[in-house]
């Protein structure tokens with residue numbers, strides 16, 4: 077058994093801490109912000125509630141199996157996609173309905189969607205046995221040859237979309253899954269195409285009261301499990317000799333000893349200043365940053381007829397959009413806009429007769445001070461563009477708040493405001509991102525910037541992997557294998 081310090085109370089840090097405490101380890105968790113949850117956060121104004129991070133929950137069993145009891149609402153329509161030519165695709169949860177919807181959008185492509193979905197299911201099954209199940213390069217089961225082929229190594233996500241679909245609109249729908257990892261579909265691996273098998277297989281969910289209720293539930297479980305949680309407490313340094321960690325130094329100067337340190341802060345923060353390591357930091361920089369986000373949070377007067385919980389209004393030229401984000405490193409001139417309105421399913425999220433709109437645009441992980449336009453003019457561009465595409469909010473806005481990459485950087489210590497640390501770019505990208513074991517005995521990484529990646533389910537899987545590594549190194553019983 078070990079004395080463990082967890083640096084950061086994001087979801088990955090909380091899941092690791094909980095599993096470790098239940099496995100018999102002594103656990104302390106330090107979070108620099110006043111509340112736990114990290115990017116799983118919300119903003120409230122004038123009776124409106126807005127998610128500042130996740131809006132769609134997948135694989136809720138990963139939280140349920142921990143005892144995080146939150147009221148789940150399953151969505152029949154996962155998302156409504158609006159294409160530049162004015163057509164739309166309703167992504168129904170049921171694979172059968174989805175196939176029919178694809179067929180009515182583009183006659184002949186329903187069967188292509190069925191084949192694509194079959195591929196996604198195989199890819200997901202292979203990932204569950206290997207990539208999601210254990211630390212990088214060391215899955216609990218030896219990968220089968222079939223698993224390697226199932227994830228289509230060497231293909232990009234866009235290459236996968238082209239393999240299955242003739243219709244460019246359906247390719248754009250597949251390509252969008254690259255943004256779930258903050259990446260470009262023209263460089264991200266095809267394996268990201270397994271996400272529809274998660275969404276249509278296990279379902280897509282909302283949590284009544286907002287997704288941050290998951291963080292509240294985990295926080296209660298931590299207290300029950302005896303984890304010593306200190307919020308408003310920043311870790312300034314991880315202490316170590318050449319071979320092993322020995323604890324941390326808090327920003328207050330207090331030294332705390334530990335056998336193991338689990339870092340839920342960004343990998344770049346670990347190697348940049350918590351335990352400086354220039355070589356590893358350079359390697360991270362070489363991988364390139366994932367994208368960031370501009371959020372417009374709008375209190376909207378009145379109700380919008382037929383508005384679903386989640387919509388995506390696509391740009392006309394997706395390649396150009398990702399070139400803007402990753403090559404030119406500017407906010408896209410013609411952005412794809414995600415619109416989330418939880419008030420559609422939950423009246424607690426907005427005052428009576430009003431709506432809480434979260435509009436999200438993928439932008440480069442870069443300070444908005446270096447954008448070629450002011451953030452206000454870019455906000456106006458996004459709202460004008462939406463108006464032209466049938467989502468006109470003029471005359472209905474009570475207020476619009478902005479949340480930029482600088483906020484992501486300053487609030488959570490995310491490198492450049494990147495949502496998922498380094499990007500999944502290039503064939504072997506998933507294997508080149510930081511693993512869960514750090515370069516000293518007793519040092520571990522968990523969270524969106526480390527293996528297996530970002531998003532609520534993946535950071536929860538990371539928490540489980542790290543807890544089992546600590547057991548392996550120090551003894552302990554966190555390791556019980558649960559389904560992935």
Ligand SMILES: Cc1cc2nc3c(=O)[nH]c(=O)nc-3n(C[C@H](O)[C@H](O)[C@H](O)COP(=O)(O)OP(=O)(O)OC[C@H]3O[C@@H](n4cnc5c(N)ncnc54)[C@H](O)[C@@H]3O)c2cc1C
Pocket residue numbers: 083084085086087088089106107108109113114115116128129130131132133134309310311312340341342345369371436487488489495522523524525529530531532533535
């Ligand atoms: C706009 C947006 C939309 C998203 N949408 C979705 C979605 O729909 N579905 C989904 O599943 N996921 C979504 N995600 C991704 C998801 O929110 C993240 O991947 C996940 O919450 C990250 O968890 P984490 O464990 O990496 O911790 P983080 O959330 O990164 O938290 C890390 C914590 O460490 C703390 N910390 C950092 N340094 C220190 C230090 N030195 N000392 C003490 N504490 C420190 C930070 O304050 C922070 O609280 C979205 C994210 C964003 C930003």
